[in-house]
């Protein structure tokens with residue numbers, strides 16, 4: 001008798017337990033947040049949206065932060081330093097140049113911006129839509145030894161890459177450019193930035209700059225003010241100049257026949273820094289003009305479209321106008 005009563009009591013308790021567990025499970029599925037309090041992630045993209053194609057430069061403006069002491073953005077693990085911009089009759093604002101790398105995958109990404117004012121900081125969040133650019137496919141025929149490198153050439157190329165990387169690690173924290181951007185050579189633009197390259201039948205790295213056809217010895221001008229970070233004579237780029245324009249923004253000029261500046265020289269927009277040539281891996285005289293913006297390889301021609309020329313109001317959000325799509329017809333024999 002006693003045993004049965006105890007068993008029944010146990011049974012009742014365990015049934016009660018089970019019911020309670022059921023109730024918790026049911027409740028938690030109906031009110032998951034209330035029962036398991038979580039801090040929800042901060043909403044993204046609340047402060048605006050930008051869009052652009054692979055290889056473009058976007059102008060991002062942070063308004064109403066006149067008192068800010070530092071503004072920094074982060075986009076796809078790249079740091080975007082903002083700079084103060086004054087326009088007559090307008091409150092000062094902060095502007096950042098966001099480069100979309102030619103190989104960033106299309107999609108929507110966050111641009112997180114931190115606005116610091118002394119000890120205080122606040123976060124802004126923008127959505128950036130990256131659209132696909134239609135890059136051309138190029139078939140190039142080059143002497144076999146210029147494409148299929150032997151061991152010695154590979155070692156040289158690797159050492160040269162390391163040399164450039166080291167030189168560019170030392171970037172100016174100041175914005176060195178002041179005026180509008182200049183086309184370095186007046187010539188025929190080949191429109192092959194970002195093109196997929198098939199050399200002697202084998203796929204190679206995409207073309208990371210723009211080639212401008214010009215006669216041997218033509219003047220090459222710096223696109224803007226800056227400091228010559230390094231001058232080189234490398235296996236692929238030939239005689240080349242790397243200019244640091246500050247805040248992680250570089251321009252480079254390759255295949256020169258002559259270099260007219262030295263490492264460390266301060267130069268101004270339009271200054272002649274070299275002469276067009278065909279040194280390195282080039283099939284004829286032309287300028288290879290490249291631009292890197294905080295690590296992103298962008299189409300240099302988008303710089304010429306940037307709205308920094310006059311005091312005209314910047315409309316925000318704004319993308320630099322789309323450059324013409326790379327043409328598939330490749331009449332010019334000079335490139336690399």
Ligand SMILES: [Zn+2]
Pocket residue numbers: 207209210211287288289335336
């Ligand atoms: Zn090129």
